[in-house]
Amino acid sequence: xxxxxxxxxxxxxxxxxxxxxxxxxxxxxxxxxxxxxxxxxxxxxxxxxxxxxxxxxxxxxxxxxxxxxxxxxxxxxxxxxxxxxxxxxxxxxxxxxxxxxxxxxxxxxxxxxxxxxxxxxxxxxxxxxxxxxxxxxxxxxxxxxxxxxxxxxxxxxxxxxxxxxxxxxxxxxxxxxxxxxxxxxxxxxxxxxxxxxxxxxxxxxxxxxxxxxxxxxxxxxxxxxxxxxxxxxxx
Numbered sequence: 001x002x003x004x005x006x007x008x009x010x011x012x013x014x015x016x017x018x019x020x021x022x023x024x025x026x027x028x029x030x031x032x033x034x035x036x037x038x039x040x041x042x043x044x045x046x047x048x049x050x051x052x053x054x055x056x057x058x059x060x061x062x063x064x065x066x067x068x069x070x071x072x073x074x075x076x077x078x079x080x081x082x083x084x085x086x087x088x089x090x091x092x093x094x095x096x097x098x099x100x101x102x103x104x105x106x107x108x109x110x111x112x113x114x115x116x117x118x119x120x121x122x123x124x125x126x127x128x129x130x131x132x133x134x135x136x137x138x139x140x141x142x143x144x145x146x147x148x149x150x151x152x153x154x155x156x157x158x159x160x161x162x163x164x165x166x167x168x169x170x171x172x173x174x175x176x177x178x179x180x181x182x183x184x185x186x187x188x189x190x191x192x193x194x195x196x197x198x199x200x201x202x203x204x205x206x207x208x209x210x211x212x213x214x215x216x217x218x219x220x221x222x223x224x225x226x227x228x229x230x231x232x233x234x235x
Contacts, residue, residue: 007202008035008058008170013067013077014228015053028053029228030067033220035204040196042213043206045222049229051206052097054222055172058204059092060084071170089118093163093201095173095192099155101147107134107158108143114165121166133161137191153184160192164199171196173205177212186211 015028028050035041043051056062058069060076063084069077071091076084088094101110111130115121121129134143137157147155156176163171176192177185193215196203205212213219223229 007037007072008204009033009068009070010054010058011068011070013054013057013064013069015050015057015062016065026228028057028064028226030054030225031227033225035202036218037202038200039217040193040203040205040215042216042219043204043222044208044213044219045206045226045229046208049222050226051222052174054226055094055174055204055206059094059172060088061094086118089166090120091168091170093166093168093171095156095160095163095171095176097175097178099147099159101155101158101162103147106144106146107139107150107154107161110147110158111162111165114162118166130161130165133164134158136195137161151184153180153188156180156188157191160188160195164195167199168201170202170204173203173207175207175209176205177207177209185209189215 010030010033013028013030014026016024016026019025043054045051057064058071058076060079064077067077068075074087076087079087102113105113108130111133112126115126131143134140137160139154139157142150142154150158173192177189180188189211205216207213
């Protein structure tokens, strides 16, 4: 396992999509954003403000139209797709808003599968690590349950355990409490904060939930850094 955490630096990043025959839709235009290593940074913004797009670019799921994104000193935006995938497996854990669990697999299997795409956890240690992570998330009695047999809060806990499976130094979370009721959201947030703080993770979370924002060390407003969103609102 690796120790420490990595910082993220975004510079001159733009993301556009073609629209129609010759049109272009610009959804992101960020001059600069720095995410301190080992801290908890929250991106605040309404739906459509570019939060998810920015997280996906940092994770290397998509590439920017222009600009650089450095994660632990490596320019993710310049990497070919295969290398981005390998880098993401090693360096980044992603908690998706929609969970993205595999329905045919148990909670334990969902977490173990995340370890199969990298070498961070030796094969013989994967079941033990997955069991420990799920136990930490309060799911020790739910290891064999499939997503359909779990509540939404339990599914999100599995998703968090999966994101932490390879002990990534960076954790990205996209609206981690948006689809949960208030009580479950508080419980899940408490667990997410605790496990990331204990592991000295660098956390970047996108949310408009006041509870999530209050847990952060620093809050960045997307309306202040995304010039594309400001243009859309002005129009």
